[in-house]
């Protein structure tokens with residue numbers, strides 16, 4: 001099987017990139033997406049907390065998140081007639097005595113244009129009832145939204161397929177060799193030849209880089225735990241995302257009056273099928289109890305997923321500095337959904353050496369270039 005481009009991984013990264021390239025040049029390029037699992041979206045993409053919030057990931061991620069808003073909110077009609085976002089609002093909250101965190105947070109985003117309003121207790125308790133004493137200040141981000149992640153991912157896959165991209169599942173890439181100017185890849189019992197590789201393998205991106213003998217970029221997977229709680233009182237749909245400014249938890253209301261809660265854990269692990277640890281579930285509930293007076297009746301669901309980071313915690317988009325036929329699209333950390341549209345458009349312009357679309361024009365590609373790891 002011969003292709004111009006082989007994309008490794010069909011999560012949000014691979015799917016969004018496949019769509020963008022195929023939209024630009026489907027008549028000139030044959031593209032295959034190789035996915036190890038039975039179905040795409042089994043790993044990080046299917047396990048996210050599903051929010052879009054501009055401050056999440058820090059000021060060097062925010063431009064990617066902001067630039068993705070228009071696509072997520074009002075995508076091309078073939079994607080969705082209604083868009084993928086639903087207004088939520090985020091309360092970035094602090095304990096008494098943590099004013100330095102609040103000041104630092106506001107300073108970090110002072111030039112960003114992100115709407116942020118300092119709130120006192122009475123404003124907070126109007127939308128976060130049962131708030132315990134000692135949590136009296138917050139920064140409110142009204143623009144935070146929920147993302148319909150599954151619909152977005154499926155829409156990218158469908159749109160890519162319509163443009164001729166082949167998706168091959170149960171095709172775990174096992175070997176990669178560069179011979180006579182082309183890649184030979186073995187995956188799922190097949191041998192595939194491709195002129196270029198795009199590494200969108202999420203937690204396995206470092207492993208794929210090593211397999212291809214390109215610049216060794218360490219992409220470290222970190223386990224993050226999520227629990228779904230049944231509580232008394234239950235959540236209400238108008239509650240916001242509540243994020244601790246000290247990075248110790250977040251929670252938000254979910255369908256049926258439940259909460260989704262994370263202890264914001266980051267445990268370095270080897271790539272694999274992440275599962276939650278009881279300890280992290282207990283820590284999550286303890287932290288929830290420290291901020292709201294809400295009884296936890298049951299953990300109705302728990303899961304874990306991998307957020308994968310380069311050493312500087314910025315994503316890696318671009319051609320390998322030593323191997324011009326290998327493109328990195330990795331290190332999407334905890335922001336790979338909310339940044340997907342702009343990231344894929346930026347990466348397309350780098351991959352095809354074409355002019356950037358308006359939303360990606362002001363992004364600083366140098367920040368995310370793999371060349372920063374050369375030497």
Ligand SMILES: Cc1cc2nc3c(=O)[nH]c(=O)nc-3n(C[C@H](O)[C@H](O)[C@H](O)COP(=O)(O)OP(=O)(O)OC[C@H]3O[C@@H](n4cnc5c(N)ncnc54)[C@H](O)[C@@H]3O)c2cc1C
Pocket residue numbers: 008009010011012013014034035036037040041042043044045046047048049050051052171172173174200201202203204224225226304305306307330332333334335336337338339
């Ligand atoms: C608990 C949690 C909460 C999160 N919350 C949010 C959030 O609210 N908002 C947000 O924007 N982001 C969030 N994220 C981050 C987001 O989920 C990720 O950044 C994003 O899903 C990464 O997409 P990906 O395609 O790179 O990875 P993945 O979805 O993991 O896809 C990579 C794919 O590559 C495949 N693969 C790997 N190795 C091979 C191989 N050798 N051969 C073939 N295929 C291979 C895998 O099977 C996998 O399907 C969260 C993550 C977690 C874990």
